[in-house]
Amino acid sequence: MDSATVVVGIDNGGTANNATVLTFDGRFLVDRLVETPSRVQDGPQAAVAAMAEAFDGVLAVTGVTRDRVAAVGLDTPGPASADGVISSKGSTNFSQPAWRGYDVRGALERRLGLPVVYHNDGNAAALYAHHVHFGTDAMRRSSVSAIVGTGLGGGLVENGRVVSGAAGMAGELGHVHIPLTTVLAPGQPVPTCACGFDGDVESVVSLTAIEHNLLPYWLTRFPGHSLAGEAPERAAKLVRGYGERGDELAREIFAQQARALGALFTIAANFTDPHAYFVGGGVVETDAEFRDWFLAAVREHTRLRVEQAALATFALVPDRDMAGARGVALAALEAVRALPAPPPLVGD
Template identity: 80%
Template sequence: MGSAGVPVVVGLDNGGSSNNATVLTVDGRFLVDELVEIPSEVHAGPEAAIDALARALDGVLAHTGVPRELVRAVGLDTPGPASAAGVISSRGSTNFSEPAWRGFDVRGALERRLELPVTYHNDGNAAALYAHHVHFGADAMVRSSVSAIVGTGLGGGVVENGRVVSGAAGMAGELGHVHIPLTDLLAPDQPVPACACGFAGDVESVASLTAIERNLLPYWLGRYPDHPLAAESPARAARLVRGYGERGDELARAIFTQQAAAIGRLFTIAANFTDPHAYFVGGGVVEAAPEFRDWFLATVREHTTLREEQAAVAAFALVPDRDMAGARGVAIAALEALRGGSAPRPVMT
């Protein structure tokens, strides 16, 4: 597996239940083409979680046969909210709910534990970066993209010239909390959706698993009172909607049409700010049967309003390798950081 004597960087994707790890050689080859996971231990607190990340690194090195001394840097991603430097929000987050996590410097703690430089991105940024480099290949460092990653919330990222745009406070790419016009997106009697962040009418309030459970499904079940999902708990029903959508169910397709339209309106706003070369959609909503994910992406495209000149050059695509995208994305970021701002060149070969 390992490439004899070739230095590497390791990508670590931290989640609420598991850590996934990958290895990228400095000449741009991934040595892992599968999930290499262990429990993340995040609910046991920061100390246990940092130990688990260190074990994930050791495990993927053993898996690939790469000696520890060949590791030059590490990339880490976690769910947000967190600063660009890897400090968890002072209010905590869904995955980091224990008080000890509030304001915790997860990047710095891992760097001290491993005695290696650690580069940090949130998981949405990491997936966006990976999608960008896979799609553009040799042209990645001279292209731009915007990604929307649909999960429990809505994450994403803005990539310019092959690098994530972080912003002054590290909050760039928080696309879920961009407000979108709701005219003709909602049904005439449908309430304005509320987001868990306190906003009303942002993208995440429509395009997320939480939005399905709290906002969309209650309304649409009122229109389809005899639907089988009416007998399920709200949380379980929300997770079952995609399966119905794959089978062409009217209620489910109505929900996902609203989600796709919301993402299309987000991309319309992005087109007038960044005018990217590509728009990517990722997350659980597109980890589905081919017909459904193609329909969903086409619906996003239909609701993205571009000028003729933009439409001629813009691409719409899905984020590949969803479960591996985070670890791979931060491995790419770590390799770029290791290069130290040298002349841009493709990361992946």
């Protein structure tokens, strides 16, 4: 491969695809969102065609010819296998029966006639955060990321590479159970998750958790609050703005989320002992004062040993809207650069 070689990253979302182009020497050729409709609600064929349109569109924006593209990175919301097969039960974005068990990576690969590397969107953002934060040391460092949105995604990165797991389900941090004694207020009901679990991280740390678990409780503690007059779904989306303005009810909600993330990262500290802990998603797409307050609260409630605290850093996922596309572009570049696997140390 020469310096003219590029890879393309495509971040697939519920309404839009965002695409980027990365050169073989590690330079992104776009510094903004390049979005096109994702058409996921129109079914797999329409959605894959839309991904191909995103691919062509970003090449047109950057002036790169198709013959220079060595591979494509694709991310979608999970759950999906490590090979990009949507869960047999579907998912929030892929709710139609035709999506269940659909090989979205393979379909795009056949459509484009190029190798396609797949990660879920949480892993993609985690990979990007890791490489931006550590730079030239990325391949010698580890990290754990929590990406807060409608649900809670996440990613584990070890020596610069995503830990996917045997079935591709590693890093599903939202469904890790956490101790709730330091998270919930006295008398607060144990929160439930849409997955059916009680007391996992996503049941506290997600937009869905705010709507169904946290806001209903805290409105009983703040009678007469203006959010009580809003429809639950709209009220949940408004909480972040209230939090930025220092509203007491909203800060109680986000303080609970910070304690829950601290509990999650405490488990990670004892399980993977990473060099860095990253937080991304809507909870930190706010003004600087709120972001700093929230990240400091997460760190305060992450219990590290003295030796760990001396080495660990806490940071936000950078370039939040572009992190997914850039992360899978990095994964595609790593696959293109990869050397043959070493021989086994133990023979048959």
